[in-house]
Amino acid sequence: MTPILTDLTIVEVAAFVAAPLGGLTLSQLGxxxxxxxxxxxxxxxxRWPLNKDGHSIYWAGLNKGKRSVALDLKSPEGQEIAAAICTxxxxxRGIVTTNLPARGWLAYETLAEARADLVMVTLIGNPDGSGAVDYTVNCAGGFPDATGSGxxxxxxxxxxxxxxxxxxxxxxxxxxxxxxxRTGTGQKVTLSLADVMHATVSNLGFSMEVEVNGTVRQPIGNxxxxAYGRDFAxxxxxxxxxxxxxxxxxxxxxKATGLADRFAMIGPLMDVDLDDEGGRFAARHAISAVLEPWVAARTLAEIREAFDGTGVLWGPYQDFGQLVAEDKWHSEANPMFGRAEHHGIGxxxxxxxxxAFGAVARGAPGAAPRLGSATEAVLTEVLGLPSGEIARLADKGVVAL
Structure with missing residues (x-):
């Protein structure tokens, strides 16, 4: 079986998180x-974090399984080669993703002259094209003000x-x-990072709550x-x-904690219905006051033994080190994972x-490439350039092999 998207080629001209993650997602699908x-x-x-040799762990993580081509994109000859690969x-083929300024050789209109059915997905900041990044979009989205305890x-x-x-x-x-x-028609697709936030804020009801109820979601800690949910030590x-x-x-x-009888006393005492999500939310402090000493008297291992297999919905807080050391799903026991050798990282x-598809292979995890490691192969396979011409371009500094 071959991965589900084996017959597609995407050319990515991008940086940082969003567009490279889009390419990574498609790469992982084949x-x-x-x-x-x-x-x-x-x-x-x-970009940080770096390993001891100065290689970016961040870059390796977002570019696994991709073929890396390095070109002098300031030179007309390098731009011409890049455009030829895109089209x-x-x-x-003829699919391009970018979150960089799509102008000059990278403009959709320019590339579409060479391939009329070009598909190009461009990520911009705000809907009007002005700049925005995750951190500026996030602060405007309301979530930081609703996070924490006030x-x-x-x-x-x-x-x-x-x-x-x-x-x-x-x-x-x-x-x-x-x-x-279906139609043979290509197109330019534009996505605004701010629109992703605004759509989510609306889809989850946060902005609709303001319009309908006239209330703003307040921070309530953890x-x-x-409904009922809280963290415990x-x-x-x-x-x-x-x-x-x-x-x-x-x-x-x-049932798992043996506190059912004590929970049953909370409803009549507070005049709330604990068979209702809203009632449990209203009584959350009283419920937590009953649960807190039970949890505080036990270790994580004892709690795991008491809860596993009981239907209790719970989980341990883990820092990244604990995730790697302790989480059974963050290991090769999980079929999603394997081990790969990443250039400069190991x-x-x-x-x-x-x-996990039932009818096609998942595909092996990809490795992060060396910058420019696929330049020669792509110029040969995609553009049909002879080795002598590639050597000339390399000597001239237009390409890096």
Whole structure:
């Protein structure tokens, strides 16, 4: 079996998170992704974290499985080669993704002159084309003000809008490619990072809540809004999250802890219905006061033994080191993972696609390439350039091999 997107080629001219993540997502599904960078690397090539030899672990993570082409993108000859790779003839080719300024040789209108059915997905900042990054979009989205326990806003270390935009880029590529397969027509697809945030804020009801109820979501710490959920400290200094959204889950907590009778006293005492999510949210402090000493008297291992197999919805808080050391799903026991040798980084546990298809192969996890390692092969296979011409371009500094 071959991976599901084996017959597609995407040319990526991008940097940082969103667009490279879109390409990575498609690569993990089997597409050939050719990343074009300037010689010496783009502005994200040495972004932290770095290993002891100065290689970017960040860059390696986002570019696994891609073919790297390095060109002098300031020279007319380098731009001509890049444009030719973007518009190369062949079924499944002629697909470009970028989050860089799409002008000059990279403009859709310019590339479409060479290939009329070109599909190009371009990520911009704000809908009017002005600049925005995850950190400026995030601060405007309301989430930092609704995070924490009040006071100053709290940024999230996860670049959520870049991640969501990257996955949307992959979705946009597939939608536009499907349209081209049906009609033979290419198109320019534009995605605004700010629009990803605004759509999400609306889809999850945060902005609609303001319009409908006239209320603004307030920070409530680690409590779960509208249902029961909270973090607790264990006897051995760890923390866990316990969540009970459904009645079945709440009853499971009471049964596993032996606290069901005490929970039953809370409803009449507070005049709330604990068989209702809203009732459990209203009584969250009382429920937590009953649960807190139970958790505090036990170690994480003891809690795991008490909860596993009971239907309790819970999980341990883990830093990244604990995730690597302790989480059974972050290992080769999970079929998504394998080990791959990344240039400049070494062999690490590496994921493939999270999607498991029943009819096609998942595909082996890809390795991060050396910058420019596929330049010669791509110029030969995609453009048909002879070795002598490639050597001339290399001697001239137009390409890096």
């Amino acid at each position: 597409a050939e992704v050719i990343r074009i960078d300037p010689i010496g690397g783009n502005i994200d090539f040495t 190369a003839a062949g079924e499944g 006071g100053a806003p709290v940024n999230h270390v996860l670049p959520a809008w870049d991640v969501a935009a990257g996955l949307t880029i992959a979705t946009g590529v597939m939608a536009a490619e499907r349209h081209r397969a 409590d779960l809004y509208g 264990t006897r051995d200094g760890r923390r866990i999250m316990i969540v009970a959204i459904s009645n079945r889950q709440f009853r499971a907590v009471g 062999a690490t546990l590496t994921p493939g696609t999270p999607l």
